[in-house]
Amino acid sequence: MKISRTHKPEDLSLEEWQRILRKQYGEQQKYKLDNTGNHPLFSEFKLTNSESGKVYKIAIRGDAPGDNYCSCPDYSINNLGTCKHIEFTLSRLMEKKGAKKALREGYTPPYSEVYLRYGLKRDVRFKAGKDASPEVLSLVNKYFDPNGMLKEDYILHFHQFLNNISQKNGHEIRCYDDVMAHIAEYQDAEHRRNIIKSQLKGGINSPIVKNILKTKLYPYQREGALFAVNAG
Structure with a gap:
């Protein structure tokens, strides 16, 4: 049954x-779909809108939301x-x-992957390849939890993980561009929070907040301004 694009079903x-x-x-x-990887299903594809x-x-890893990846803005x-491009790809593969x-x-491919899982909350995931050595997995366990999610305490140290893992020769580990963008965004936000914390120790009563404009701001206005700065 076709679902309406304008009215959400109640169920x-x-x-x-x-x-x-x-x-x-x-x-x-x-669309035109080209398999650019080495597996007929679990592979990387180039999708062209003619x-x-x-x-x-x-990138196809499974059939559940968040498993896969598309470079489109949506x-x-x-x-x-998911997106229309992933759904198109899955529909063709299902044939x-x-x-x-x-x-x-x-x-489970021979190589390991570090990828960004999308959903209401985004998180960095590690999926071990079947050829991952005990030495590689030991390092991974330091940074990622048993579910393969990057531990929050190590997000700011992710580049250290990449540097260390690259020294484990003989095993391919693929890290996708959106992972690096996500990590960079988190690091920028943390850096901003640290600056605000050090410069605005008094919160809305800090001199810099009170004197940032010639016009006197009410407390609720200062709170709004501080919230906006924290949010970036």
């Missing part, structure tokens, strides 16, 4: 509705863990014999 959450809409739309498209000429990178901001079962069960 669906907003996120479920939006995912279904992208699935419906994506399955109807006629009408707009735009090209996107797709995927990076919709917090749904292959045994693909549905394989995608549901997932796949």
Whole structure:
């Protein structure tokens, strides 16, 4: 049954509705899909929209929201863990014999991956490859929890992890661009918070807040200004 694009069904959450809409739309498209990896399903793909000429990178790891990756703007901001390009790709892959079962069960490639899992909350994940050595996994366990999520205490030290892991020769580890962008954004925000904490120890009563404008600000206005600075 086709879902309305303008009226959300009562039995669906907003996120479920939006995912279904992208699935419906994506399955109807006629994009060009090229497998640029080494596996028929769990691979990297180049998707081309012949009408707009735009090209996107797709990475397929499974069939659940957040498993996969697309370089399109919608995927990076919709917090749904999918987009029309991923849904198009999955629909084409599902046509292959045994693909549905394989995608549901997932796949462990020989290489390891560090990727950004998308959803209402984004987090950096590590997925160990089947060829990962005990030495590599020992280092990973220091930075990532048992579910493969980067520990919050180590987000600011992520580059140290990359430097150390690169010294473990003989095992390929792929780290995607959106991971680095996410880490950089977090580090910038933390740096900003530290500056604010050191310069505005008195909060809204700090001299710099009171004197930033010639016009006198009411307390609620100072609170709003401080909130905006903290938020970046």
